Every structure is written in structure tokens, then in C-alpha cells.
Amino acid sequence: MALIYTNENNPATLKLLIAKNVSKAPVNLKIVHVNDRSIPQPRRLPCVEEEENLTLFLPNSAVCYFNPVKENTSEVLDWLEWEAKNLSPCLAxxxxxxxxNPSFKKTLQTYLTKLECSLKDKVYLIGNTFSNADIVIWSTLYPLYLNEALRKEYLLLPNIIKWIEHCETIPQFKEAVAFFKIDGKTAYAALAAGAKYLPIPDLTSSEGTSEESGSPQHTVEVVSEEELKSAKAAWSKYVTKLPKLKQRNGKVLPVSKEKNIFITSALPYVNNVPHLGNIIGCVLSADVFARFCRLCNYNTLYLCGTDEYGTATETKALEEKLTCREICDKYFKIHNEIYQWFNISFDHFGRTSNPEQSE
Incomplete structure (x- = not known):
């Protein structure tokens, strides 16, 4: 028999109970403190322990375990991922x-607007009956609906309200709510504590805006609606109808109004043959990303080369009774040939001892 571990008032528990009610699976519920050492690793709540060696610590995965997705699989899984990665952490x-952080409010409003539009002229998110998508999103939003102050601030959205109230009358939902009580005022604190979401710094504080508080961060690019539509249209085409790939000719320079991608991997040291860990752990992954960018027709530059300075190079030269230049020439040739054998798609494989590099 499955055992659900959860902390009090955690709305994610409703997901599991509703899914359990749908499948009529026998389940026991154990309410614990978030720091209880009896919770299976990685000690996130809620989680499901089915057998001694089987623990489901992602609530949405556990929902699909209790109630396997049989129809509209892709759409259902898209909504489950959206809820887990976006809606639930934002509310927590x-x-x-x-x-x-004021940006959280704007983000939540964006998510709720998306959901409001998706529920237009619909009873359920997908199809003519409720699915796991309805189960997980409804469970996450239910405390927002119960809390009068939060409801007035965020849920002045008729389609969502109508959907929440309808789902609340479904027997499986109704039974779960009656069995596991939710307090709208503290539920999201319980959700955050159970899920152990990493804390986000307050970007409005002096620490968050100080130039000395850490390394500069890249601005997150916002994907526009046009880009989403374009990506969806391209994904739906047969490969023969896709745009022709750019030809790789000569130097790659930045192009205005194009997506310019610069990729490099760790420079291998030339006092020996290439290290397999460097190839597998760094070069190949960068090569895969470079190939992906070129398939997207991004203006892509992938560079690497050999690091030819340091006492280790001098020591190796003394061991082999060669000059520093000779030892670098020898191992550069070996490195270059091996990367060519692996068919690594460098646009340029250079050397730190080149005059251009020194300048």
C-alpha cells in the first residue's frame, strides 16, 4: 500500500488525494514535520513511498503514477510542467x-491570464472531462480561491472562478478537500516549506542592487508571442519544408538584428594528449549546442584551442628534450587530429601562442 508523507496544510497534497480518489488506489497518509528524519530522501513534501526502494518525490509524477495519462498526453504533460516550473513556485x-518582490505579482498575473484565456468557453482545460492538468492546477490555486484577500487581488477572472467552483463539486475533489483541510492564509507557506524551493533574493533591496554583491548577471530574454508561434509552426513542418541552413563560409562576425551565439569550451593544455574527460565533459557538449544553434539558423561561432603557456609545458619539453615551441607543435598536432577524428565542429581551433592571440 502506498504511503503519502506530507506536512499540514500543503495544497500539493490535494493533487495526490484527488488522483488517488480517481484510481481508487489504497493509500495511507502520514502528516509529518518538514524536518522529520523519517521522510524518504530527498525529503521533499509531499512524496509517495510505494515500496521500500520506490519513492516519488515530485507530486505531479505521483499524480500520474496514481492516475496514468491515457488521452491528450502531450497537452496534459505540458500543463503539468507549466504548473510545476511556473505557477507553483511563483505562488510559494x-x-x-x-x-x-513586485515582479512576482506581475509574473503571477501573467500566469493567471494565460490560464483564464485557456479556459474560455471550456469546462475543463483539455477535452470533455477533467484530467491530471485540472487536478494539479486546481489544487495549487485552491488556497488562492479560499483566501478572500488574495482572491480579490488576483482572481477577478470569471473563467478561472467558474472552473474552480465547478471542480470543487466533483466527488473526487470534494472528498479530498473534506479529508485534508486547507487554510488559504498559510497554505502557500506550507507548500514552500515542503517543496524546499531555493530562496530568491529580494531584488528591490540594497543588497540585490549593489554592484559589489556578486558577479553581473545576464538579462533573461523574454520570449515573445511571435517567437512562440514561429517555433510552433517550424516544429510542425516536415524536414523538407524547413528553411535552408546557412553556409559556413570564412569568418563568423556578429550580424545586426540576428541572434548571435558565441560558444567556447575549456582550452586543453598541451603537455600531453587530450584528456578524455575534457572531450566528454566539455568539448562534446559545446559541440552539440553549436550544432543545435546552427540548425536554428543562428549566427554561431564555436571556438577553442590549445593553452601553450606554463611551467608544465616547459617541464614536458625538458623531459622529451625538445624546445617549448617543438613540444607545443607536437601536441597541438595531436590535439587537432583527435578533435577532427571526433568530428568536432569548431569554426576555429587556435593556439594561445599565436601572435594574434598574444597581441
Missing amino acids: YLCGSSVK
């Missing part, structure tokens, strides 16, 4: 933590 941070 905004309504369940002490971090007061």
Missing part, C-alpha cells in the same frame, strides 16, 4: 515567503 514565493 509570493504568498508563502517573506520575500516581497
Whole structure:
């Protein structure tokens, strides 16, 4: 028999109970403190222990375990991923933590607008009956609906309200809510504590804006609606109808109004043959990304080369009774040939001892 571990008032528990009610699977519920050492690793709540060696610590995976997806699989899984990666963490941070970041409000409103539009003229998110998508998203939003202050602030959205109230009358949902009580005022704090979401710094504080507080971060690029439509259209085409790939001719220079991608991998040292760990752990992964970018027709430059300075090179030269230049020439040739054998798609494989590099 499956055992659900959870902390009190955690709305993610509703997901598991509703899915369990749908499948009529026998389940026991154990309410614990978030730091209880009896919780199976990695000690996130809620989680499901089915057997001694089987623990499901992602609630949405456990939902699909209890109630396997049989129809509209792709759409259902898309919604489950959206809820787990976007909606649930946002609510936990905004309504369940002490971090007061105005950007969270705007983000949540964006998510709710997306859901509101998706529920237009619909009873359920997908198809003519409720699915796991309805189960997980409804469970996550239910405390927002119960909390009068939060409902007035965020849920002035008729389609979502109508959908929440309808799902609340479904026997499997109704039974779960009656069995596991939810307090709208503290539920998201319980969600945050159970899921152990990493804390996000308050970007409005002096620490968050200080130039000395850490390394500069790249601005997150926002994907536009046009880009999403374009990507979806391209994904739906047969390979023969895709745009022709750019030819790789000569130097790769930045092009205005194009997506310019610069890729490099760790420079191998030339006091010996290439290290397999460097090839597998760094060069191949960078090569895969470079090939992906070229398939997307991005203006892509992939560079690497050999590091030819340092006492280790001098020591190796003394061992082999060669000059530093000769030892570098010898191992550069070996490195270059091996990368060619692996068919690594460098646009240029250079040397740190080149005059251009020195300049």
C-alpha cells in the first residue's frame, strides 16, 4: 500500500488525494514535520513511498503514477510542467515567503491570464472531462480561491472562478478537500516549506542592487508571442519544408538584428594528449549546442584551442628534450587530429601562442 508523507496544510497534497480518489488506489497518509528524519530522501513534501526502494518525490509524477495519462498526453504533460516550473513556485514565493518582490505579482498575473484565456468557453482545460492538468492546477490555486484577500487581488477572472467552483463539486475533489483541510492564509507557506524551493533574493533591496554583491548577471530574454508561434509552426513542418541552413563560409562576425551565439569550451593544455574527460565533459557538449544553434539558423561561432603557456609545458619539453615551441607543435598536432577524428565542429581551433592571440 502506498504511503503519502506530507506536512499540514500543503495544497500539493490535494493533487495526490484527488488522483488517488480517481484510481481508487489504497493509500495511507502520514502528516509529518518538514524536518522529520523519517521522510524518504530527498525529503521533499509531499512524496509517495510505494515500496521500500520506490519513492516519488515530485507530486505531479505521483499524480500520474496514481492516475496514468491515457488521452491528450502531450497537452496534459505540458500543463503539468507549466504548473510545476511556473505557477507553483511563483505562488510559494509570493504568498508563502517573506520575500516581497513586485515582479512576482506581475509574473503571477501573467500566469493567471494565460490560464483564464485557456479556459474560455471550456469546462475543463483539455477535452470533455477533467484530467491530471485540472487536478494539479486546481489544487495549487485552491488556497488562492479560499483566501478572500488574495482572491480579490488576483482572481477577478470569471473563467478561472467558474472552473474552480465547478471542480470543487466533483466527488473526487470534494472528498479530498473534506479529508485534508486547507487554510488559504498559510497554505502557500506550507507548500514552500515542503517543496524546499531555493530562496530568491529580494531584488528591490540594497543588497540585490549593489554592484559589489556578486558577479553581473545576464538579462533573461523574454520570449515573445511571435517567437512562440514561429517555433510552433517550424516544429510542425516536415524536414523538407524547413528553411535552408546557412553556409559556413570564412569568418563568423556578429550580424545586426540576428541572434548571435558565441560558444567556447575549456582550452586543453598541451603537455600531453587530450584528456578524455575534457572531450566528454566539455568539448562534446559545446559541440552539440553549436550544432543545435546552427540548425536554428543562428549566427554561431564555436571556438577553442590549445593553452601553450606554463611551467608544465616547459617541464614536458625538458623531459622529451625538445624546445617549448617543438613540444607545443607536437601536441597541438595531436590535439587537432583527435578533435577532427571526433568530428568536432569548431569554426576555429587556435593556439594561445599565436601572435594574434598574444597581441
